[in-house]
Amino acid sequence: xxxxxxxxxxxxxxxxxxxxxxxxxxxxxxxxxxxxxxxxxxxxxxxxxxxxxxxxxxxxxxxxxxxxxxxxxxxxxxxxxxxxxxxxxxxxxxxxxxxxxxxxxxxxxxxxxxxxxxxxxxxxxxxxxxxxxxxxxxxxxxxxxxxxxxxxxxxxxxxxxxxxxxxxxxxxxxxxxxxxxxxxxxxxxxxxxxxxxxxx
Amino acid sequence: xxxxxxxxxxxxxxxxxxxxxxxxxxxxxxxxxxxxxxxxxxxxxxxxxxxxxxxxxxxxxxxxxxxxxxxxxxxxxxxxxxxxxxxxxxxxxxxxxxxxxxxxxxxxxxxxxxxxxxxxxxxxxxxxxxxxxxxxxxxxxxxxxxxxxxxxxxxxxxxxxxxxxxxxxxxxxxxxxxxxxxxxxxxxxxxxxxxxxxxx
Numbered sequence: 001x002x003x004x005x006x007x008x009x010x011x012x013x014x015x016x017x018x019x020x021x022x023x024x025x026x027x028x029x030x031x032x033x034x035x036x037x038x039x040x041x042x043x044x045x046x047x048x049x050x051x052x053x054x055x056x057x058x059x060x061x062x063x064x065x066x067x068x069x070x071x072x073x074x075x076x077x078x079x080x081x082x083x084x085x086x087x088x089x090x091x092x093x094x095x096x097x098x099x100x101x102x103x104x105x106x107x108x109x110x111x112x113x114x115x116x117x118x119x120x121x122x123x124x125x126x127x128x129x130x131x132x133x134x135x136x137x138x139x140x141x142x143x144x145x146x147x148x149x150x151x152x153x154x155x156x157x158x159x160x161x162x163x164x165x166x167x168x169x170x171x172x173x174x175x176x177x178x179x180x181x182x183x184x185x186x187x188x189x190x191x192x193x194x195x196x197x198x199x200x
Numbered sequence: 201x202x203x204x205x206x207x208x209x210x211x212x213x214x215x216x217x218x219x220x221x222x223x224x225x226x227x228x229x230x231x232x233x234x235x236x237x238x239x240x241x242x243x244x245x246x247x248x249x250x251x252x253x254x255x256x257x258x259x260x261x262x263x264x265x266x267x268x269x270x271x272x273x274x275x276x277x278x279x280x281x282x283x284x285x286x287x288x289x290x291x292x293x294x295x296x297x298x299x300x301x302x303x304x305x306x307x308x309x310x311x312x313x314x315x316x317x318x319x320x321x322x323x324x325x326x327x328x329x330x331x332x333x334x335x336x337x338x339x340x341x342x343x344x345x346x347x348x349x350x351x352x353x354x355x356x357x358x359x360x361x362x363x364x365x366x367x368x369x370x371x372x373x374x375x376x377x378x379x380x381x382x383x384x385x386x387x388x389x390x391x392x393x394x395x396x397x398x399x400x
Contacts, residue, residue: 049256061367066381
């Protein structure tokens with residue numbers, strides 16, 4: 001079986017933009033497959049009183065500047081600081097759950113982040129979401145309807161519970177076995193760790 | 201004039217152990233000189249309600265594991281999780297201010313961190329500090345006396361004010377001109393930034 005790295009992510013995390021833009025190339029160079037696992041980092045952060053930016057303008061300002069520099073470093077396009085925070089009802093993330101079950105999670109998440117960062121089209125906003133789904137060849141009404149079902153809410157909650165049990169507290173987090181690597185800036189560490197394990 | 205990177209740091213920051221262990225080699229490979237600038241990140245973090253680990257056991261546990269892995273990655277020795285937090289009166293840091301004025305800040309800070317991480321000798325603790333100063337060829341009584349003077353307290357506060365005005369909120373932070381880079385994991389970004397500037 002090929003090596004696999006789990007990517008736990010939350011649409012709305014800022015640095016996750018860098019990860020969704022570069023993880024597939026970085027992993028495929030090492031013949032590692034990525035399993036995309038949306039979860040509610042917001043729920044876990046609230047439980048842990050982990051508030052990285054709200055009410056912290058100095059740290060927030062730095063984050064955007066750092067993200068812009070890191071984007072340039074990795075060849076990821078960056079236009080300007082987009083609307084933030086986003087997806088109050090976590091609809092964008094629940095659509096990602098649908099997409100993860102149906103096999104189109106990477107393209108949906110990448111398209112969502114590009115629309116957000118490059119065109120300021122806010123994730124999960126019903127003003128933009130249907131058109132984005134149509135672009136991806138999906139039926140907006142069916143997809144959004146499904147994202148609002150209890151089944152998908154339960155799946156989202158159970159993936160969040162898996163994350164919680166792994167000790168995940170931020171997005172993105174890469175998981176290899178029981179080792180977790182938090183942050184886009186740990187992607188290389190995670191890939192190196194995954195590579196160094198014996199093949200299963 | 202040679203390129204210079206300012207290193208704002210606080211003895212007591214955990215990841216700063218990695219930085220003090222590797223910054224000189226990393227910088228000298230690029231002919232960059234490092235100016236060591238101790239400051240009270242604790243004061244700034246309190247002002248900004250920035251509490252990274254206290255009351256956050258999940259994040260704290262991850263931090264130590266990540267630090268251990270990063271140490272291995274960089275060839276920095278790591279024994280076990282040392283006593284934490286440390287230096288409640290910031291004496292270790294005020295001694296660093298004395299050392300920075302007198303030209304022995306790198307060796308003092310490196311020795312302090314090694315004693316802390318490898319022998320669990322807590323920074324600033326009067327049980328260990330005099331012997332450490334003697335090892336460095338310094339008079340403990342004179343040095344500690346000076347670290348407790350108003351002059352040194354003022355210098356420490358004024359360096360903290362410089363950091364505050366630069367938008368610094370964590371340790372270590374690397375500064376090149378008006379660009380700040382937070383975290384040991386931004387050392388390479390800071391060095392590349394510094395290299396790419398025209399020589400002054």
